[in-house]
Amino acid sequence: MSTGTGVAEGRTMRCGIIGKPVGHSISPAFQNAAFRALGIDARYETWETEPEGLAAMVATLREADVLGANVTVPYKEAVLPLLDRLSEDAALVGAVNTIVRAGDGALVGHNTDIAGFQRALAEELAAAPVGRVAVIGAGGAARAVVLALARLGAWEIAVANRTIERAITLCDDLAETAGVPLMPLPLTGAVRAVRAARIIVNTTSVGMAGGEGDGRSPIPAMTFHAGQLVCDVVANPLETPLMRDAAAAGARTLGGRRMLVYQGGAAFTLWTGQEAPLDVMLEAARGAMAGR
Ligand code: ATR
Numbered sequence: 477m478s479t480g481t482g483v484a485e486g487r488t489m490r491c492g493i494i495g496k497p498v499g500h501s502i503s504p505a506f507q508n509a510a511f512r513a514l515g516i517d518a519r520y521e522t523w524e525t526e527p528e529g530l531a532a533m534v535a536t537l538r539e540a541d542v543l544g545a546n547v548t549v550p551y552k553e554a555v556l557p558l559l560d561r562l563s564e565d566a567a568l569v570g571a572v573n574t575i576v577r578a579g580d581g582a583l584v585g586h587n588t589d590i591a592g593f594q595r596a597l598a599e600e601l602a603a604a605p606v607g608r609v610a611v612i613g614a615g616g617a618a619r620a621v622v623l624a625l626a627r628l629g630a631w632e633i634a635v636a637n638r639t640i641e642r643a644i645t646l647c648d649d650l651a652e653t654a655g656v657p658l659m660p661l662p663l664t665g666a667v668r669a670v671r672a673a674r675i676i677v678n679t680t681s682v683g684m685a686g687g688e689g690d691g692r693s694p695i696p697a698m699t700f701h702a703g704q705l706v707c708d709v710v711a712n713p714l715e716t717p718l719m720r721d722a723a724a725a726g727a728r729t730l731g732g733r734r735m736l737v738y739q740g741g742a743a744f745t746l747w748t749g750q751e752a753p754l755d756v757m758l759e760a761a762r763g764a765m766a767g768r
Pocket residue numbers: 549552612613614615616617618637638639642663679680681682689694
């Protein structure tokens with residue numbers, strides 16, 4: 477793992493989040509809380525970027541007072557050709573959520589969504605086996621989640637997507653690395669796989685506050701039952717319609733906030749070389765969300 481150039485004495489270092497929109501991101505709240513907690517002279521900013529300004533924005537990361545950046549919707553794939561190198565995980569997922577200016581000045585793309593989800597799920601499961609899983613969606617977030625699930629020992633992963641072709645491509649691309657059976661399915665034909673799964677993970681944006689799918693769930697409520705763990709990578713709202721349906725059916729739920737903070741913690745370590753104060757970050761994230 478290549479960490480960044482680190483924090484220089486006597487100057488305030490900068491990092492930030494590149495995306496559109498980023499005004500509602502809670503990353504500044506928990507990253508700045510982490511800098512304060514460790515006495516690091518750095519600040520985390522929001523860098524709202526238009527598509528035509530993306531290359532120029534990424535070029536500014538080469539400036540000496542920049543630690544790096546996070547990348548979010550809709551640029552996680554678009555930044556790839558603008559970087560000098562990719563970590564193994566970023567190359568596998570084909571998406572970058574963290575950029576680090578390495579010691580040699582190169583811009584390196586990482587994907588900390590894998591580690592973020594893996595940590596959040598591992599905590600929730602404790603020592604319980606992962607078993608059979610159904611992943612909803614087949615974009616960059618789904619790729620990160622599939623790799624994390626495979627690393628946690630899933631037996632079999634069904635990947636259900638509205639556009640079946642994307643699910644097939646994901647399964648073909650990741651089959652070898654995952655090392656467990658991956659089964660592509662159309663979303664409309666996924667009821668049986670979802671019912672048979674011990675763990676279900678929504679990686680689509682359906683249910684996200686302010687988005688197109690606000691107030692909706694990507695799968696019918698009758699699909700859930702007790703004994704399942706239903707996870708949503710959507711962090712806002714704290715309880716999505718999917719999680720509400722799952723809880724009503726007696727299933728356990730895991731929301732996206734921990735994953736969000738843990739991917740941020742992994743990015744923090746890449747930028748600063750220091751262990752992230754995760755408790756401080758979780759508390760700050762909780763505060764920022766409560767203020768909405
Ligand atoms: P990300 O990198 O965040 O995963 P993405 O690559 O745009 O974002 O992928 C979004 C995922 O959400 C896709 O699986 C998408 O399904 P399609 O491949 O069919 O587009 C899914 N998605 C988005 N809106 C959806 C909706 N209204 N119903 C079902 N799936 C939806």
